[in-house]
Amino acid sequence: MPTITELSELTGDYVFDTAHTRIRFVARHTMSTRVRGEFGEFEGGAVLDGDRPERSSARLTISAASILTRNQQRDDLLRDKFLDADHHPALTFTSVHVRQVDGTRYKVAGELTIRDVTAPVTLDVALADAATAPDGGVRLGFTGSTTIDRRTWGVNWNSMTTLMVGPKVTLEFDVTAVRRS
Template sequence: MSTKTTLSDLTGDYVLDTTRTRIGFVARHAMATRVRGQFDEFEGGAHFDGDDPSKSSVRLTIQAKSIKTRDRRRDDHLCGTFLDTDRHPTLAFTSTTVQQLADTGFRVTGDLTIRGVTKPVAVDFELTGAENDPRGGTRVAFKGGVTIDRNDWGVNWNAATRLMVSAKVTLELDITAIRQA
């Protein structure tokens, strides 16, 4: 973030810059290796209130079938058996509270919906940058993550899956958003 930029300067409504945003995940497989992946299709936005971050809000919708792990068979298996994308085509997050933790640190608590199951999660974010783009718009960047237990959302296949794939999945979020005029 520029030394001249204050949180107050960043107040406004934002949409995700989908070309510069990465929504990824990491899960242990057979407790020895890690499977990394990401979702390629999503949309979302936020309202950021730099004077009172508690008045801020975030929303995100992910197309579940856009999951990519660099293994098509695994992707198909994740879409069908784990995420049941035919019946649950999206994953969604809607914030309920935003709390400022430090100068540029925030905790965004909200409802995460996967497979039609909604549970609360708290995601810690760090504001990593803010700048004016060549077109005169303002871009902000945040990095955050949270580890969830996929079983809480019914993301499981069978008893053997519990032994082969860790229940803990780390969600990794590298977000860039553009302020709307």
């Protein structure tokens, strides 16, 4: 696939390719180990303006029930007690501002909603790849992360949780986006 080198060639409306996108998290557990997991069900997209990146936007909706850590007991606890997925089925992110840091790095400020609590977050995002697929479509690869304090969104179970699970959670993502025709 030919690589695209000009940002202006990227302008368009994109949808996330869920088969090639990963939304992950890392949290400290009992101050010595890390718990890693991911969300298996989500949808999202972006509108990119290659000439004026500040006009770009992104959105993401994640199914809270799709959390996976490879431990069924922990997954059930996270779904039921921490995320309360039955009453709060979705986590959402909507960008409000994009700032280009350099040729391939961006700060994407937005609002993250978890358990019906909305708070601002800023994502560090890098354009990792931009290419034209054999079918003529444009495919982009982005990587990024941010660290949040889960207590801001009420993601807590009981007083023992504070002792066993660190408050900081790193959200990581590898996104493949496909430009709509």
